[in-house]
Amino acid sequence: MSQILSRTVAAFILAGTLSTAGFILPANAQTMAQLTAEVQKADSAGVTSFHLQNGLEVVVIPDHRAPVVTHMLWYHVGSADEDPGKSGIAHFFEHLMFKATKTYPAGEFSRKVAEIGGQENAFTSYDYTAFFQQVSPQALEMVMTYEADRMENLILNEDVVKTERDVVLEERRSRTDTNPAALLSEEVNATLYQNHPYRFPVIGWLHEMEQLNLKDALAFYEKFYTPNNATLVVSGDVDADTVKALAEKTYGKVPRRSEPGKRERPQEPEQNTKRTVSLADARVSQPSFQKIWLVPSYNNAKPGEAEALDLLSEILGGSTRSRVYQALVVKDGLAASAGVYYQGGALDDGTFSVYGAPRGSASLQQVEDGVDAQVARIIKDGVTADELEKARNRFLKSVIFARDSQAGMARIYGSTLSTGQTIKDVQEWPDRIQAVKVQDIQDVAKRYLVDAHSVTSYLMPEDGKPDEKIPSTGEAAPVEPQTEGVIQ
Amino acid sequence: MTRVLTPVFSRIAAAFLLVILAAAPVYAVEIKEVVSPKGIRAWLVQDDFVPLIALRFSFEGGSAQDPKGKEGLANLMTGLFDEGAGDLDSDAFQEKLDDAGAEMGFTADDDRISGAMRMLADRRDEAVDLLALAVNKPRFDQAPIDRIRQQIIANIKASERDPNTIAGRKFAEALYGDHPYGRQSQGTETSLTSVTRDDLAGYHKRVFARDKLIVGVVGSISPEQLAPLLDKVFGDLPEKAQLEPVKDANLALGKTTRVDYPLPQTSISMVYPGVRRQDADFFPAFIMNHILGGGSFSSRIYTEVREKRGLAYSAGSALVSRDHMAALTISTATRSDRAGETLQILKDEVARMAQDGPTENELSEAKKYLVGSYAINNLDSSSAVASTLIGLQDEHLGRDYIDKRADLINAVTLDQVKAAAKKLLETEPAILIVGPPQS
Secondary structure (H helix, E strand, O other): OOOOEEOOOOOOOOOOOOOOOOOOOOOOHHHHHHHHHHHHHHHHOOOEEEEOOOOOEEEEEEOOOOOOEEEEEEEOOOHHHOOOOOOOHHHHHHHHOOOOEOOOOOOHHHHHHHHOOOEEEEEEOOOOEEEEEEEOHHHHHHHHHHHHHHHHOEOOOHHHHHHHHHHHHHHHHHHHHOOHHHHHHHHHHHHHOOOOHHHOOOOOOHHHHOOOOHHHHHHHHHHHOOHHHEEEEEEEOOOHHHHHHHHHHOHHHOOOOOOOOOOOOOOOOOOOOOEEEEEEEOOOOOOEEEEEEEEOOOOOOOOOHHHHHHHHHHHHHOOOOOHHHHHHHHHOOOEEEEEEEEEOOOOOOEEEEEEEEEOOOOOHHHHHHHHHHHHHHHHHHOOOHHHHHHHHHHHHHHHHHHOOOHHHHHHHHHHHHOOOOOHHHHHHHHHHHHHOOHHHHHHHHHHHOOHHHOEEEEEEEOOOOOOOOOOOOOOEOOOOHHHHHOOO | OOOOOOHHHHOOOOOOOOOOOOOOOOOOOOOEEEEOOOOOEEEEEEOOOOOEEEEEEEEEOOHHHOOOOOOOHHHHHHOOOOOEEOOEEHHHHHHHHHHOOOEEEEEEOOOEEEEEEEEEHHHHHHHHHHHHHHHHOEOOOHHHHHHHHHHHHHHHHHOOOOHHHHHHHHHHHHHHOOOHHHOOOOOOHHHHHHOOHHHHHHHHHHHOOHHHEEEEEEEOOOHHHHHHHHHHHHOOOOOOOOOOOOOOOOOOOOOEEEEEOOOOEEEEEEEEEOOOOOOOOHHHHHHHHHHHHOOOOOOHHHHHHHHOOOOEEEEEEEEEEEOOEEEEEEEEEEEHHHHHHHHHHHHHHHHHHHHHOOOHHHHHHHHHHHHHHHHHHHOOOHHHHHHHHHHHHHOOOOOOHHHHHHHHHHOOOHHHHHHHHHHHHOOOOEEEEEEOOOO
């Protein structure tokens, strides 16, 4: 599952990704043609890109409706690029980027942004770290100047590192240690991924975070924070020529600081077992389950497979019209919630998951069996042409709706270009969605949703028992949330 | 790991966390007032950049109208508008809505029922027909009532052992006493079980009326095209809503509520008196809150608690203003062995602000922020602009408010801000502490 940490809780939620909004059109040829035309208009929408001499890639997405620009700098480094034993350094370093530089005192950049009513924040994920500001067009040069400055001129000392390390430790306690579902999710990733660093939480393991130091931070900075390892995305009330001139004047002055090289992480071995992870906690009163598989991402899938997985997840459980929701929540009345999620936006392997929680007198086992039955049915019989058409139209529709948010557009391009893909991949996505055939859906379901290679997790009340016995093989020890975090 | 599947679950249960919306100026955006043949008024921002239309509306009368013993009625009702209307049952309605490429949602807060639809401009007639059905002729069939009710009950049960949920409930009861704002807006298993189809239909009839309706529309549609659509959706609703009067809440401050639980962090919430949006000293208080602990990375609380001492990840303050209450809230979560120190820092910052107010420099920086941030916070998408149109009308701020807002902020003096600080912050707050004992 995707895990993105923001610098503050006030971080704004950027509008949906390409594949999650839900809109449908009838399978009607004329409407289809209109829709395709609109989608193509939305796709290209005047998006341009270029590279600076130092290797920085720049993407410009004009939208002149409001006097606002979104400026996002995406470094192609995330938690999966950390050295062993240093979990959490990518996210910790993102926090440190807000400290003093050789040129400006600590907090000056934030003050300048606040002074004009701008918004700013940063976030870190497995594959990228991004810094962004939303400001008026007149202030674009200012934010570019400061952002370029901290790419090469950051200065850190022991005190700054120690205080900010306390902040990220509190962040871990707030997000994870106080939340049984978050703790379980951490353990699920550590079980699903057996070799790839996606098995480590973005925020880091507590015992490793406590040891992160100035030397680690500086080494990370020198290796990864360089123009040739970043993509700049500017969307909003601005044109490409202006951005180009400003980028050359600001980022263009930053030399290539290092050659981080190809992003080659340890890859997953063949998965051969069915694993179960469970967590019982006194704070949980309703049980729930999730089953998750390792599947290809958009970046590493064979042609068409990621698109088919995306459509499969939509048909199986992407909305209240989906098979799983209709069967378990509406018709059988077993589930309070049930659905499916494909996480395909990773540089390396992605995940496919199904989940549910019972309602009324239904048991967790009944819900799990019901969801399993829906997966089995698609593997056996595939989907109908009508289902595929509706799911496809929802995706195409989402492309049009995505254009409504300049920040959302910047995020779509930035995240895609930071996970090994290209502008062309973003723009041809609708065509590739169009090309998926009914048989392709069944094929990916059969190929990847193999029960014997899945990880099932249970979040349970402390006093409750699973309705049926949970297989003991491979079961992780329940995590006690109170043990590590409390310092009393 | 669970995704929100119905609007029912988006209801914020804790009573005091809604952040105030300063109404939204839409620079360079022309707001037109459209009046339909049947007299329905709407504010419209016409914009053809994306071929979509975002329509938002609200009716006065939310969870505070729930009859005693029927808590959760308003929230339950909002889950039922896409579950069948007119001659379409639940399945048929949702199928048509999907086919129309439209997105529809309803929510209830304490004072209002709100609705929203996002649709493709060239499919607007199909979409609006469905909205008209939902608004005028919701079926409230028994099967969907039972299903959505069970989902809400499951949701209530899912958090019933969560210490922060338990604490929030306890705190709300302590703050509000028997005022409707102190009740659980989702209801309880018992209250929801007692809700009947007649309750829902009766509630709909009382609240969905033209005199308490506000409409905001943004997107690819002209005033001439919008007018008949307004009539179709709202033109045949009853003239007058029948609302129970709600008294102003008298917040019980000065008391500390503790919930002991062996958590890895101690969370601290403080509640001070606030100001209403309509009060004359709203902007002085708004600016004061911004400097004390508001949105940017440079507030006093953020600086003292997080930047200087690393005591917390989130730390800040917010103004809350509802129809019948106003408050200034402060919240943070910190390592338990330093919770006492953190609480003292918060109290010290409040005392310093109450006593001396901000500096001239802080005031001028805050003004610049609050003027400049308006477009950024409110113009990011059609839906955001539509929400802004609702907020402006809700607070009776006028279509020219956008042009006036910067002047209103810039006119605030240092003395006014100091007076606002004294007025709000010299009261003993209500405090909630959740964490290990003696932290």
